[in-house]
Amino acid sequence: MKDQNQDPNKRSDNETDETLTNRQGHPVTNNQHVRTVGDRGPTTLENYDFLEKISHFDRERIPERVVHARGTGAHGYFESYGTYGDEPISKYTRAKVFTEKGKQTPVFVRFSSVIHGGHSPETLRDPRGFAVKFYTEDGNWDLVGNNLKIFFIRDPLKFPDLVHAFKPDPVTNVQDGERIFDFISQTPEAMHMITFLFSPWGIPANYRMMQGSGVNTYKWVNEEGNAVLVKYHWEPKQGIKNLTQKEAEAIQAKNFNHATLDLYEAIEDGDYPEWELYVQIMSDDAHRELDFDPLDPTKLWYKDQFPWVPVGRMVLNKNPENYFAEVEQAAFGTGVLVDGLDFSDDKLLQGRTFSYSDTQRYRVGANYLQLPINAPKKRVATNQRDGQMEYHVDIGPKQNPHVNYEPSLLNGLKEAKQDGQDHTPYVEGELQRASIDRRNDYGQAGETYRRLSDWERNDLILNLVNTLAPCHEDIQKQMIDHFSQCDPEYGRRVKEGLEKQKGADTHRQPQGGVDGDAAMHAAEALGHPSDPY
Numbered sequence: 001m002k003d004q005n006q007d008p009n010k011r012s013d014n015e016t017d018e019t020l021t022n023r024q025g026h027p028v029t030n031n032q033h034v035r036t037v038g039d040r041g042p043t044t045l046e047n048y049d050f051l052e053k054i055s056h057f058d059r060e061r062i063p064e065r066v067v068h069a070r071g072t073g074a075h076g077y078f079e080s081y082g083t084y085g086d087e088p089i090s091k092y093t094r095a096k097v098f099t100e101k102g103k104q105t106p107v108f109v110r111f112s113s114v115i116h117g118g119h120s121p122e123t124l125r126d127p128r129g130f131a132v133k134f135y136t137e138d139g140n141w142d143l144v145g146n147n148l149k150i151f152f153i154r155d156p157l158k159f160p161d162l163v164h165a166f167k168p169d170p171v172t173n174v175q176d177g178e179r180i181f182d183f184i185s186q187t188p189e190a191m192h193m194i195t196f197l198f199s200p201w202g203i204p205a206n207y208r209m210m211q212g213s214g215v216n217t218y219k220w221v222n223e224e225g226n227a228v229l230v231k232y233h234w235e236p237k238q239g240i241k242n243l244t245q246k247e248a249e250a251i252q253a254k255n256f257n258h259a260t261l262d263l264y265e266a267i268e269d270g271d272y273p274e275w276e277l278y279v280q281i282m283s284d285d286a287h288r289e290l291d292f293d294p295l296d297p298t299k300l301w302y303k304d305q306f307p308w309v310p311v312g313r314m315v316l317n318k319n320p321e322n323y324f325a326e327v328e329q330a331a332f333g334t335g336v337l338v339d340g341l342d343f344s345d346d347k348l349l350q351g352r353t354f355s356y357s358d359t360q361r362y363r364v365g366a367n368y369l370q371l372p373i374n375a376p377k378k379r380v381a382t383n384q385r386d387g388q389m390e391y392h393v394d395i396g397p398k399q400n401p402h403v404n405y406e407p408s409l410l411n412g413l414k415e416a417k418q419d420g421q422d423h424t425p426y427v428e429g430e431l432q433r434a435s436i437d438r439r440n441d442y443g444q445a446g447e448t449y450r451r452l453s454d455w456e457r458n459d460l461i462l463n464l465v466n467t468l469a470p471c472h473e474d475i476q477k478q479m480i481d482h483f484s485q486c487d488p489e490y491g492r493r494v495k496e497g498l499e500k501q502k503g504a505d506t507h508r509q510p511q512g513g514v515d516g517d518a519a520m521h522a523a524e525a526l527g528h529p530s531d532p533y
Contacts, residue, residue: 014027023056026049062364065359067115070120073108073109076106079313082100090222093222105134107134108133116175125202127148127197141336142333144332145212147211153298155435182471188439192444194464195490199463206263213231217229217294218231218343220341223419229294229344230281233280234314245459245466249513274316276312284425291440297348329371331363367389379396381399383404398411445486462497
């Protein structure tokens with residue numbers, strides 16, 4: 001527990017406001033040399049300042065995120081419009097973050113790429129994470145999503161396999177297009193996402209000019225406990241811009257941190273990026289009139305059937321003061337919902353809800369929610385105790401410190417009064433392992449292909465052909481069949497592109513890349529000899 005009598009201004013006689021200390025509060029009088037026997041050594045064991053400094057340095061990184069490792073972030077606020085179209089938004093949700101017009105809620109947003117490591121180039125073909133933490137009066141709400149509005153799979157059991165296929169080869173440690181399409185060729189539900197990913201939509205120009213989406217289907221619940229299905233969309237006021245593969249490679253040659261720097265400098269210059277939050281609503285039932293299941297995360301709800309309605313705006317106006325403390329340790333989870341928001345039966349969402357928070361407990365620690373970036377900006381009182389790195393106890397001001405359980409008659413914590421009615425959907429059915437019945441894996445993928453502009457389709461075909469050309473012939477044939485079922489022209493153009501590359505000296509490439517093998521050999525050919533020293 002924190003020492004309530006601690007005086008942060010207290011100092012010894014030889015200290016000033018600028019004096020360096022160690023973690024024990026000892027003033028450091030020599031930060032240049034370890035203690036040795038004579039000026040040449042050996043070094044003695046009792047070098048406490050050195051031991052504390054180097055042992056902390058040895059531990060100053062936490063495990064990198066398995067996915068979304070490369071990221072940046074910023075602080076800001078969300079302002080609610082208080083309405084859904086011409087109606088009070090309270091008709092659909094009792095969540096206080098939405099119900100009051102003009103209400104501003106602090107937020108922290110983390111943008112990221114998905115597959116690649118913590119210092120990878122920000123020009124690589126990859127979905128981009130778009131995670132928003134709302135510090136509401138009812139506690140935190142995390143809206144965890146991507147820039148692309150759909151996903152590769154609909155069942156969480158396949159998620160580790162998906163990520164493994166896109167991650168580097170466990171032998172060569174190099175991302176391999178053949179491994180990617182080996183998995184994708186057996187996963188037809190991924191065609192829609194692949195169509196987006198290998199088009200220019202797979203490389204946003206920067207974080208300020210990309211969309212965001214909750215991806216999964218959620219629910220809104222009103223005071224009466226009635227629910228509707230809902231999807232969330234962030235639309236950038238700065239406009240949307242994407243890059244071709246060639247353009248991205250040219251940028252990467254000059255600056256592989258361009259998106260992080262772009263966001264940081266825009267905020268520093270007072271050019272605060274802004275997004276408007278749109279939602280789509282659908283009644284909470286199976287919607288048999290549709291040719292897809294509305295809970296399927298590989299599908300879009302088209303605007304002409306389910307209009308986008310603006311419900312608020314978000315402004316990012318403050319950069320982090322410390323990247324590690326605020327961005328690297330920021331922890332999000334799809335299960336972090338406040339009253340008035342709820343889960344749908346989307347299987348992928350329910351799998352993510354366990355995985356995300358479980359990951360944070362492993363990566364950051366059992367008490368990750370006590371860190372300032374993750375802690376709610378309101379009172380917290382729990383019966384949770386101990387664990388690694390606990391630095392205060394979440395005890396209520398009148399709570400008996402001897403009572404860390406509930407219920408109790410000895411001044412323990414009490415349950416809160418519930419204002420709104422519970423949402424109590426009726427569920428029945430046989431327990432089974434089965435896919436949803438309305439899969440329609442190709443329909444929307446073909447529609448997306450046809451909706452792309454000519455330059456986007458051209459880049460899509462180029463990137464697919466370049467990545468598939470070195471792949472096993474059986475994988476190529478399977479992918480051509482999938483693309484043809486999406487749209488006959490789609491499959492034909494990929495097939496023709498692959499036929500033109502037959503017999504060429506192709507080498508396995510990452511997503512969309514070309515001439516990677518030539519670049520490897522060029523490094524040796526262009527290298528300048530030097531003498532040893």
